[in-house]
Amino acid sequence: MAKEFFVKSNVVFGKNAAKALPEILKEYEANNVMVVYDAGVKMAGISEKVLAEIKKADVNVTIFDGVIPNPTNEVVEEAASIALQNKIDVFVAVGGGSSIDLTKAVNILMTNPGPIGQYGGIGLVKKGVLPLIAVPTTAGTSSEVTNVVALTDIKAVCKYVIIDNKLVPDKVIADPEFTKTMPAGVTAATGMDAITHAVESYISNMATPLTQYHSIKGLQIFHENLPKAVADGSNMDARENMMLGCIIAGFGFSNANLGLVHGIAHTLSAHFHLAHGMANATVLPYVMEYNADTCPEKMIELAKAIQLPVSGNPEEDKYSLSKELLRLTKELKIKTLSEQGIKEEDFDMIANDVLKEPVLNFNPKQGVTKDDVLAILKKAL
Known part of the structure; x- marks a missing residue:
């Protein structure tokens, strides 16, 4: 079609x-x-x-x-x-x-x-x-x-x-x-926003070969250059590559749409005024872990694209990406939900609102439940 x-x-x-x-x-x-x-x-x-x-x-x-x-x-x-x-x-x-x-x-x-x-x-x-x-x-x-x-x-x-x-x-x-003047924390959060765009649009149920081309290229560029730009804000090669990667990833996700990460991030920003990139980054690894069963081949393709080691066992390799994203958020000092002032007693309200998010229609794993969202939030706490 x-x-x-x-x-x-x-x-x-x-x-x-x-x-x-x-x-x-x-x-x-x-x-x-x-x-x-x-x-x-x-x-x-x-x-x-x-x-x-x-x-x-x-x-x-x-x-x-x-x-x-x-x-x-x-x-x-x-x-x-x-x-x-x-x-x-x-x-x-x-x-x-x-x-x-x-x-x-x-x-x-x-x-x-x-x-x-x-x-x-x-x-x-x-x-x-x-x-x-x-x-x-x-x-x-x-x-x-x-x-x-x-x-x-x-x-x-x-x-x-x-x-x-x-x-x-x-x-x-x-x-x-x-x-160049972006502080390291803002560079990290906005860069993780771009990585979220790349990953979510690649596994979106609206993705096409043309959108996936842009999504995977954007991920490759950011995975390589974001840590460099955070470590040294004056590294203009890294800055230039990040701006290029942002445009490339944008072409992908504006056509393929996003998913559950953004559904949670929108809710966190609305209720707690979290910066959008930080909200995405906090839950990104755990949503990718949640989605892995539904699209294991795509998860492995993304892992290979950024040269992560894979064992050849799909049941193990489908989690390589989510593990790497968790490692990256820790390296970049992305704050957990609790470090951003969110408490477990807030989760019930958050989960109820997440389920109203239209962007969930594009998530590869459909039928997201309240318990699913609560489990993700607990991991991100």
Whole structure:
């Protein structure tokens, strides 16, 4: 049966990539540009560099620097109101997944009516959106090349996603130098986010040979380069490879979708405000162990792809990947659930909400039960 593989973004990759911004804005005949970023991007001096290039295009610039981790509906509505008042015609999102996702969501409301929460789901955005240029400063979320927006509904206490091909950024300015200022902990968490994307999309029940090609290549790149980048943030070869791997993995998971790891991570972030990458990394080894019985061949393929030793006994080798992921999380000092303030008495509530996550539909092992989730959480405690 025929399968669709959707790729949209035009990527400018490498050092000084931001210098392409003035010509891109002129190409769009931009008049009013909104630049979106958070306090961290400003403190690192990255926003200043991006704004300097944008101003060369002789456009009106509106700044929204109120991005928060796990952006909420309320922040989206606030930014959209400012964008509408200033008649924004092009967006530039500078930062990690939170900044880029928030900008994608604001872009929806430029041409579609609010509130933003009504677009949760797949393919619910009716009208096309405005040009969006993504300038990633982390290597992990792949939001710069995907059709996904992750938002937090603080009233319903849940994290939800909007998935629509209209939302993929039109242009990507990918300069590895912009990731150089990431602290080791953020580098580790966002890198494990990318590994999660690669692994979950490879074993997804929506995976195709084309998505799996990108997923496995992304895993290989991150497995080799993430420890190097965490150990030495100034290692620009590792930084560049991570940014490349993030884009490659993004092409895979935006077409194949994700699974139970993200279902648990969404719930942890909604209730306890955990950083998305950290939430993924904490439970990733245990979910892969849980899924191994359903897709042993794929687990062994992934293990071989990163040159893990295999015995030739499938019953043993199907767990090679989950064991390596556990080793890697310990090497990178990924915090356990208890170290992040989560207690066992929280598990019942967490498990109930995880079972409501639509992303479970793409997990290779179907029929996930509450007891299954509780067992995974106990291992991650």
